[in-house]
Amino acid sequence: MENKMETRKLSVYYKNFQALYSVDLPIQKNAVTALIGPSGCGKSTFLRALNRMNEVIEGTRVEGEVLLDGKNIYDPRVDPVALRKKVGMVFQKPNPFPMSIFDNVAYGPRIHGIKKKTDLEQIVHKSLAAAALWDEVKDRLYKSALGLSGGQQQRLVIARVLAVEPEVILMDEPASALDPISTAKLEDLIHQLKQNYTIVIVTHNMQQAARVSDYTGFFLNGELIEYNTTTAIFTAPREKRTEDYITGRFG
Amino acid sequence: MDKGLAGIYENLVKYLLGIVAVTSVLILLLIFYFLIREGAGLFSHVSLPGFIFGTEWLPDAEPPRFGALPLITGSLVVTTGAGIIAISIGIGIAVFLAEVAPRSVREVAKAVIELLAGIPSVVYGFLGLTVLAPLIKDMLNLPSALCAFTASIVLGIMALPTVVSISEDALDAVPREYREASLALGATKWETTWRIVVPSARSGLLAASMLGLGRAIGETMAVLMVAGNATLIPHSIFDPVRTITADIAAEMGETVHGGLHYQALFGLGIVLFSITFFINMVTDIVFARTSSKRGAS
Ligand SMILES: Nc1ncnc2c1ncn2[C@@H]1O[C@H](COP(=O)(O)OP(=O)(O)OP(=O)(O)O)[C@@H](O)[C@H]1O
Ligand SMILES: [Mg+2]
Numbered sequence: 349m350e351n352k353m354e355t356r357k358l359s360v361y362y363k364n365f366q367a368l369y370s371v372d373l374p375i376q377k378n379a380v381t382a383l384i385g386p387s388g389c390g391k392s393t394f395l396r397a398l399n400r401m402n403e404v405i406e407g408t409r410v411e412g413e414v415l416l417d418g419k420n421i422y423d424p425r426v427d428p429v430a431l432r433k434k435v436g437m438v439f440q441k442p443n444p445f446p447m448s449i450f451d452n453v454a455y456g457p458r459i460h461g462i463k464k465k466t467d468l469e470q471i472v473h474k475s476l477a478a479a480a481l482w483d484e485v486k487d488r489l490y491k492s493a494l495g496l497s498g499g500q501q502q503r504l505v506i507a508r509v510l511a512v513e514p515e516v517i518l519m520d521e522p523a524s525a526l527d528p529i530s531t532a533k534l535e536d537l538i539h540q541l542k543q544n545y546t547i548v549i550v551t552h553n554m555q556q557a558a559r560v561s562d563y564t565g566f567f568l569n570g571e572l573i574e575y576n577t578t579t580a581i582f583t584a585p586r587e588k589r590t591e592d593y594i595t596g597r598f599g
Numbered sequence: 600m601d602k603g604l605a606g607i608y609e610n611l612v613k614y615l616l617g618i619v620a621v622t623s624v625l626i627l628l629l630i631f632y633f634l635i636r637e638g639a640g641l642f643s644h645v646s647l648p649g650f651i652f653g654t655e656w657l658p659d660a661e662p663p664r665f666g667a668l669p670l671i672t673g674s675l676v677v678t679t680g681a682g683i684i685a686i687s688i689g690i691g692i693a694v695f696l697a698e699v700a701p702r703s704v705r706e707v708a709k710a711v712i713e714l715l716a717g718i719p720s721v722v723y724g725f726l727g728l729t730v731l732a733p734l735i736k737d738m739l740n741l742p743s744a745l746c747a748f749t750a751s752i753v754l755g756i757m758a759l760p761t762v763v764s765i766s767e768d769a770l771d772a773v774p775r776e777y778r779e780a781s782l783a784l785g786a787t788k789w790e791t792t793w794r795i796v797v798p799s800a801r802s803g804l805l806a807a808s809m810l811g812l813g814r815a816i817g818e819t820m821a822v823l824m825v826a827g828n829a830t831l832i833p834h835s836i837f838d839p840v841r842t843i844t845a846d847i848a849a850e851m852g853e854t855v856h857g858g859l860h861y862q863a864l865f866g867l868g869i870v871l872f873s874i875t876f877f878i879n880m881v882t883d884i885v886f887a888r889t890s891s892k893r894g895a896s
Contacts (some may be wrong), residue, residue, distance in 0.1 A: 443776035446799055456784040597615030
């Protein structure tokens with residue numbers, strides 16, 4: 349297995365508050381890496397450091413390195429805009445734009461210079477199909493995306509990310525607002541996507557982490573406590589704190 | 600609160616709101632009725648088309664002539680000019696404040712702008728007369744700078760705080776999630792602003808523009824001081840004009856209650872009222888169109 353991404357001594361600060369302490373974590377290519385840990389332990393912070401979305405928040409500072417294909421993304425020569433095209437992100441709350449379903453998915457490709465209607469139609473179709481949403485929305489592509497259910501919105505947002513053809517997809521608790529059926533669909537989707545993409549997913553749901561991921565990292569108070577294959581973490585954790593957390597004894 | 604009480608409370612609120620809504624419509628109708636009652640007598644002397652399309656406004660001539668077209672064009676020209684200035688610059692400033700400026704700058708600027716909105720219009724008129732007009736006169740080499748152009752600038756500046764302040768609020772209210780989603784897709788800050796934030800705030804921006812226009816078309820004192828006050832149809836924006844509001848203010852004092860001139864001024868009131876009403880209607884329709892097309896909820 350090869351590392352698609354890797355963090356080296358990654359620390360993140362919000363003004364004076366240190367949210368992450370020197371985290372070293374590999375992210376394997378074409379695999380799903382799950383990040384687990386109690387609320388406030390720094391999972392979202394870590395995720396946002398992987399595509400420099402933390403820079404959007406005033407007063408954040410980063411130390412250490414984040415490598416993408418061996419190159420540090422915090423190198424001053426790296427353009428964050430180009431980076432985010434390669435490392436896409438799905439947020440906790442589904443956040444479609446207040447426009448039509450078609451325009452939502454076509455937004456990224458349009459930004460990146462694709463103008464031809466037939467090209468856009470093709471991309472939209474392909475992305476919606478890949479996100480397992482095409483059949484449900486093919487008759488209402490030009491209707492508002494805000495009329496979709498929460499689960500459909502979350503898959504739309506994934507389709508929107510897929511449309512810019514990223515290499516890595518970061519997902520921050522993508523199922524937290526979804527019912528069990530939508531969640532199951534989303535998990536199926538993640539399973540299929542990993543053939544072509546590298547996926548990092550934050551989740552509070554232990555069963556979900558166990559079901560969808562190949563590798564798991566356990567965070568506590570801004571530190572990475574343990575990282576291993578998901579099987580190992582859930583069957584034979586090395587750390588007592590990991591075991592306590594996954595068996596529900598705290599957090 | 601138990602269920603019965605809550606129900607009563609809810610009904611009470613519903614009735615109260617209903618009464619308020621009906622009252623405001625009633626007041627509007629009463630104003631319109633009053634304008635018509637006071638102005639109707641005019642039309643036994645002048646026909647309606649003669650009044651609206653007549654090109655001579657000479658209330659003191661013998662016989663007096665009441666052609667309102669110069670005043671109507673005056674109002675439209677000045678308001679359009681002021682609207683273009685206030686809306687384009689105002690939304691520009693609002694975008695800068697909401698999206699680009701650091702927080703400290705934004706807080707100070709907002710406070711200053713709210714202060715500006717509270718300055719009485721005479722002060723704007725006075726500054727326009729003593730500072731802006733001489734400046735424009737020298738710069739453009741005009742015989743007199745008391746004209747539609749100067750009036751538009753003064754009114755535009757006056758309406759600016761309203762437009763900026765409401766637009767800024769509208770832009771600020773666009774959820775952070777939209778911006779983040781756009782940035783995370785590899786859009787630049789600039790693309791995010793123009794393709795996501797501004798369109799998402801469009802209803803607020805439209806409201807800001809309408810209030811700005813409303814402020815401009817209804818303004819009297821400032822425009823009376825700087826527009827030149829000639830009751831002629833302007834051929835260029837550098838011609839002096841008189842607006843409907845300025846005319847009413849300037850002449851009301853010299854009319855006899857119930858006289859022909861008095862009735863003519865009320866006729867002007869009806870015209871002004873109709874223009875405002877028309878602008879509001881068009882906005883509503885345009886807005887309903889664009890929002891259903893863009894698929895906002
Ligand atoms: N914008 C911010 N400014 C200051 N501190 C922040 C900010 N965002 C997060 N933090 C702090 O950083 C720490 C880590 O937050 P983070 O959001 O990464 O946690 P998390 O693991 O994602 O939690 P959750 O599971 O609740 O989403 C927390 O202590 C939080 O209070
Ligand atoms: Mg989080």
